Amino acid sequence: xxxxxxxxxxxxxxxxxxxxxxxxxxxxxxxxxxxxxxxxxxxxxxxxxxxxxxxxxxxxxxxxxxxxxxxxxxxxxxxxxxxxxxxxxxxxxxxxxxxxxxxxxxxxxxxxxxxxxxxxxxxxxxxxxxxxxxxxxxxxxxxxxxxxxxxxxxxxxxxxxxxxxxxxxxxxxxxxxxxxxxxxxxxxxxxxxxxxxxxxxxxxxxxxxxxxxxxxxxxxxxxxxxxxxxxxxxxxxxxxxxxxxxxxxxxxxxxxxxxxxxxxxxxxxxxxxxxxxxxxxxxxxxxxxxxxxxxxxxxxxxxxxxxxxxxxxxxx
Numbered sequence: 001x002x003x004x005x006x007x008x009x010x011x012x013x014x015x016x017x018x019x020x021x022x023x024x025x026x027x028x029x030x031x032x033x034x035x036x037x038x039x040x041x042x043x044x045x046x047x048x049x050x051x052x053x054x055x056x057x058x059x060x061x062x063x064x065x066x067x068x069x070x071x072x073x074x075x076x077x078x079x080x081x082x083x084x085x086x087x088x089x090x091x092x093x094x095x096x097x098x099x100x101x102x103x104x105x106x107x108x109x110x111x112x113x114x115x116x117x118x119x120x121x122x123x124x125x126x127x128x129x130x131x132x133x134x135x136x137x138x139x140x141x142x143x144x145x146x147x148x149x150x151x152x153x154x155x156x157x158x159x160x161x162x163x164x165x166x167x168x169x170x171x172x173x174x175x176x177x178x179x180x181x182x183x184x185x186x187x188x189x190x191x192x193x194x195x196x197x198x199x200x201x202x203x204x205x206x207x208x209x210x211x212x213x214x215x216x217x218x219x220x221x222x223x224x225x226x227x228x229x230x231x232x233x234x235x236x237x238x239x240x241x242x243x244x245x246x247x248x249x250x251x252x253x254x255x256x257x258x259x260x261x262x263x264x265x266x267x268x269x270x271x272x273x274x275x276x277x278x279x280x281x282x283x284x285x286x287x288x289x290x291x292x293x294x295x296x297x298x299x300x301x302x303x304x305x306x307x308x309x310x311x312x313x314x315x316x
Contacts, residue, residue: 004039005168006097008136010104011044013148018044022054025104027148034161037307041096045109045132049078049085060108060128061118069108069131079131082109086135093136098143099164099171103133105149112137112147142229143167154315155235163232165306166190170228175221180212183224192302194231196244201231242272245281248297255292264288278313 011018015026047053056074060067068079103110110130117128137145144163151157174186187209194202205227212220245268249261256264267284270276282303289297297303306312 002172004037005099005164007038007040007164008093008096008098008101009040009042010102010107010110010148011042011047012104013102014040014042016042016044018047018053020046020053020055020057025148027151029151030102030148033310037310038164041093041098043089043093043110043132045082045086045089045130048089049082058108059118060115060130061120064117064127064129067117067128067131082131083135086132089132090135090139093140097171098140099167100144100146100160101136101140102151103130103145103147105147107133109133112145142226144229144232154312158312158315159232159235161310161312162193162305163229166193166232166301167229169301170225175225178217178221180217180220183212183217183221184209187224189299190228190301192244192248192300193305194228195247196236196240196302197234198231199240199243201227201234205231238272238274241278242268244302245271245285248285248300251294251297252288252292256288260288277315279311282313 009030010025012023012025013027013030015024015031017024019025046055046058056071058069058078059072061070062068068077069082070077070079103112105111106115107130108115108128109132111128112133113129114126115128115130116124116126118124133145144160144167146156146160151160169190170186174182176182187205191202194205205224208220208224208227215223249264249268253261264281264284267276267281271278271281285297286303288294289303
C-alpha cells in the first residue's frame with residue numbers, strides 16, 4: 001500500500017488520559033500490533049467538547065431512539081451540545097480519508113452498541129448507542145466500525161481488519177481510477193476473498209460488473225462499493241473457507257501427484273473438523289502457488305489479504 005491505513009479511534013484506547021476519572025484504557029493490541037500498520041486519528045468527544053478531566057461521569061437516559069446525555073449526579077443535560085459538536089466533527093473527519101473507526105465500548109458518547117441506557121426509574125438496560133458513535137455511523141454508513149472489546153474476539157477482529165485493508169486497496173486502485181477496467185481488475189483479484197464472505201453477494205457483484213456498461217462509471221463504482229462493504233461485514237466461516245480452499249485446489253489437478261493431493265485433502269479436512277487453523281491449509285496452498293506458478297491464483301488477494309504478523313488466521 002502507498003501509505004498507512006488511517007483509522008479513527010477513541011483517544012483513551014491509545015493511552016491518552018482523557019477519561020472521566022483521569023485515566024485511560026490503553027489497548028496493547030491496537031497500539032503495539034495493529035498500530036504498526038495504521039495511522040490513528042484520535043477523537044475524545046467529551047474533551048473536544050470542552051469538558052475537564054477528571055469530570056463527573058455521564059450516562060444515557062430515556063428512549064433508545066432519542067437518548068439524552070446527562071451528568072450522573074447533577075443531572076445536567078448536555079445532549080444538545082454533544083449532538084451539535086458530533087455533527088460538526090463528523091464533517092471534519094471527511095477530510096481525514098478514514099478507512100474505519102474503533103470506538104470505546106460502553107461509552108455514552110462513543111459506544112457503538114449495548115451502552116447502558118437508564119429509564120425514568122433509573123433502571124439500566126443495554127439498548128443505548130453513544131451519541132458520537134451514532135452520528136459517525138449515520139454519516140459514514142459504509143465505513144467499517146468496531147469496539148475494542150469486540151476486537152478481542154478473533155473472528156470479529158479478522159473481519160474488521162480484513163475490511164479496512166480491502167477498503168484501502170479499493171481506494172488505491174479501482175476507487176482511484178474510477179474506470180470499469182479498474183473495477184473489473186479489482187473484482188477479479190478479490191474473487192476468492194469475497195466468496196469466503198458471501199457467495200450470494202459475490203454473484204450479485206458479478207452481475208453488476210457484467211452489466212456495468214449500462215450505467216455511468218461513477219454509479220457503477222458506488223453500487224459496487226456498497227455491495228463490497230456489505231459482503232465484508234459478514235464473517236467468514238469454516239464451511240465457506242473450505243469451499244474456497246477446495247476451489248483453489250482444483251487449479252492444480254494436473255500438477256499435483258497423488259501424495260500431494262492426498263496431503264492437501266487431509267489438511268483441508270483437519271481444518272474442516274476444527275483441528276487446525278486456517279493458516280495451515282493456506283500455507284500449503286501458497287506453497288503450491290509458488291511451486292507451480294498458477295497466474296490466476298498468484299493474483300488472488302485471499303491468499304495474503306493482510307500482514308501475516310497480525311496472525312488473524314491462526315485461530316480455529
